[in-house]
Every structure is written in C-alpha cells, then in structure tokens.
Amino acid sequence: MQSFVDFLNGIIWSPVLIYLCLGAGLFYSIATRFVQIRHFREMWRLLMEGKSSDKGISSFQALAVSLSGRVGTGNIAGVAAAIGFGGPGAVFWMWVVAFFGAATAYIESALAQIYKEEDEDGQFRGGPAYYIEKAMGKKWYAWIFAIATIFACGVLLPGVQSNSIGNAVEAAFGSGEMIETTIGTISLAKIVTGTIVSIILAFIIFGGVKRIASFTQIVVPFMALAYIIIAFIIILLNINMVPTVFSMIIGDAFTPMAGIGAAIGWGVKRGVYSNEAGQGTGPHAAAAADVQHPAQQGLVQSFSIYIDTLLVCSATAFMIIITGAYNVHGGAEGAYLVQNLSADISANGPMFTQLAIESAMPGIGKPFIAFALFFFAFTTILAYYYIAETNIAYIRRSLKLPGMMFVLKIILTVAVFYGTVKTANLAWAMGDVGVGLMAWLNIVGILIIFFLAKPAMVALKDYENQQQAGVKEYTFNPVKLGIKNADYWEKRYKSFGKSSSGARDLSGEPIEPTA
16 A cells, blocks of 8 residues: 555656646746735735624634644644655755745635635635636536545545644553554554544534634634744754754755755645645635635735744744754665664654654653644644535535535544554655645646636736725726626625725725726
8 A cells, every 4th residue: 555655646746746836836926026025914914804704704714724724734744754854955945835835825815716606505615626617617627626635635634634643642642552453453542542533523523614713713823823932942942053953954955965856855745735835725715705805815825824834834843953853864775864863763753843842841842742733733634624525515516416515524534533543654645645636736727727817816906906096995896807707706796886886995986996
C-alpha cells in the first residue's frame, strides 16, 4: 500500500505541479498589482465588520472555517517534515508560496462568491465545482473536481489530521500498552484517542455548518494565539539565535543541503498543504459568507494566508531550528545530512515540535503539543467535512441519491478513527495524494477561467471604483460588468434596486459598476 501511494505521489507531485503552484501565485500577484499588499488595511477592516445572516455566515466566521482547514497538522507536523526532508531552507519556500499564494487565494475565493448559490435549505453553497461549471462552462470538469474533493476531504485528508493527534497523545500520555486488533497491533492510547475524537466529531458534524462555524470561530483564534505565545516565549528566551536562524533559512534555500530541489519541493508541498492557496479548499468557506460584494471575501481569505504561514508556520519553524530539535534526511536510505536527534524519531509527525518546546520548557512540550494538535487538527477535520458536504450538495443538483450526506458523515468518522491508529508515513502519503489532485484540478481551472473572462479581476476593479467613490453600501451588478451565470448576485442586485436607489457616494450621487 505504501509503495503504491508513493508511486502516485511521484506522479502527482512532479516538478510541474510545484512550479505551477509558484507560477500561478506569481502570475496573480502581478495581475492584481499585488492585491495582498495594496489592500492589507481593507482586509483587516472587512474582517472586523462582517455579520452573519440566516443564509450565510459572517466574514470572520468564514475566515475561521477556512483557517480551521488551513491551520492544522501542516503547521506543526508539516513544518517539521519540510525541515526534516528539505532542511531549514524549505521554510523560505513556504514563505514564498504563502506570499504569492495570497493572491491566488483572492482569485479563487472571489470566484466562489461570484458564482455561489442558495441550496434547497436556503444556505449559501459554492466552491471550485460551482465556478468551474459556470465560468468555464465545463460541467464534466466540475464533476471530476467534486468527486476528487469528496474522496480527498472525506477519506484521505482527515486521516492525516487524526494521525497526528494520535501520535502526539501517545508521545505525551501513552503507557506503552499495546492491543492486538484485526488491523494490527495498536497502542491503547491511540485506540482511546480515536474513539473520543470520533464521538466528538459526530456530534458536531451532525449539527450542520452553523454549528461548525460557531465552534471554529471560538476555537481557532484561541488555539492559534496560545500557540504563537508559547513560540514567542521560546524565541525571546533565545533572542540571540534569531539572526542565525534567518541566516540558515535563507542560506539553505539556495544551497545544496538536501539538494536545492528538496528545499523547494518540500517547502512548496508543505506550504500548499498548510495554507491551501490554490488547492481549492478555502473557496468553499468563502462562498458561505454573506457579504456586500464578492471582492470583500476574496480579500478576507487572502489575509488568512498570512495568519497561517507567516505567523503559525513560522512560529513552529523558529522553535524547531532555535532548539536544534530536528534531523535532515539525506538522499541515501537512512543517511542524514544533519542529525541532532535519535534516528528513531520520524520527521513525519509532531515529535520535532514537541521536543523543541520540551527542551525550552521541560514538562510542557509534549502535553502542550498534544492539546494544540487536538484543536488544530480537529477543527481541520471539521473544515474537511464541510468541504466534502458542499461538493455532495453540488452533485445533488443533478443526481439526487438519498442518504448521501449521512453516508459521508459515517465514512468520514470511520476514516478519522482509522487514521488515528495507522502509521504516519502512510497517512501523510495518502494526504499528499488528496492535496495534489485538488491542486492540479483547481489551479488549471482558475487559470483557464482567468483567460476566458477574468471575473475575479473585474470584481476587484469594480470594488476599488466604489471604494474611491466613497460608497455607503457596496453593490455588485454582474450584468453591468459583463459577468454571466452569477445568478445569486443578479437577483440580489435587482431586489436591492427595488428597495433603494442603489449604491451612492458620500455626496448622494448614484454609483454605477464599471467593467
């Protein structure tokens, strides 16, 4: 099984995909005139002002749901793996893919807002499958994305998150007791952990997207802040090491440590895994937000990349490198370019991070990371469920099979339990397959859409025009802007026109959208 999954990853994660991720981010950064820099203040304003409604969640809730997907195991175990296989220089490439990926996040999230729909329950739904069908006009391609995403988020990716929870709990609290099962010899700690996580997960996902949003908007900011505070304490205790860490990260990014290709490859792979820019997961939560203009949620989702990689991932990387709690694998089997720790410690897991905190704060590191990983990974699993659910909702528009949502909940719960107890290498390899498939399909899709119609760019220009005019309330008229198939926004604009005189500037003059 492991060799077959590794073979698939060798095909999916070829250099072509790695450079496609970087190239798409660079392309959109230039096309939007670096929207991730120009509108940084606006991102913050929108984040604080959004409100939820009966049909949708607020901008902050949408950010929390998408961050619950972005901020997860990749920020703790993923960063450790990037350093373990690509050296400290891999962190530099994680920064690069995050900076450029913020522009990609704007594009895909704005598209999700433009082409969102109201489902039969009156909730907003949207994402790559929706905008691929409506903007590309290729329903078959949208179906491929939807099916691949259901498989990735419903089966493959949850196991990565729960596996890291199981490993962290076993390292922190495990007694070493083993139990024989039909799937092999498993530690009692992992069985207990898998059972508890599965029960809590079932309670929340059977409550729907509102319960998911309510849970994540409380947990995500709290866990991210607590984690960053611990990281900053460790950094401050070793403040004299910070220049050396920067030197290692930047220097090793362009030197042959583990091969420059390994630094780029692992940095991009784990960067995409962590911040998910271009992967196509973030747009699902973005579409659920109730906003005045599609560009607004695109900007908010762009901001989430900064939180994920430039804050949380960097915190992990600095802790690991400052304390020297890492090894760097060489090309040969079992060989190390750098070996600071025992050879028995796997890079595919949270142990580097646990040992980093443990060395600086004895007695705290292992249990703290176990709790942090539980919240990080658990909320990511919730986000995966919501993404898979949204793609099932897309398929149900054409194929109404009874019980599809119920089956998804059962399969995902089983996948989470199984992922908790299986080996880390297999879990990560299967997760990489899921991430790679989605990234290929989504990045190619949004590039084609860009060259066909540029709807996200048109929306950004329209929003900026209204900003400059100083409107009191933003509007979005897709017909005037030449954007087709944005049915929700067409209806909204018509109803807005009936109830008011439309968008007006501060002097009271009407504002018309400009293409």
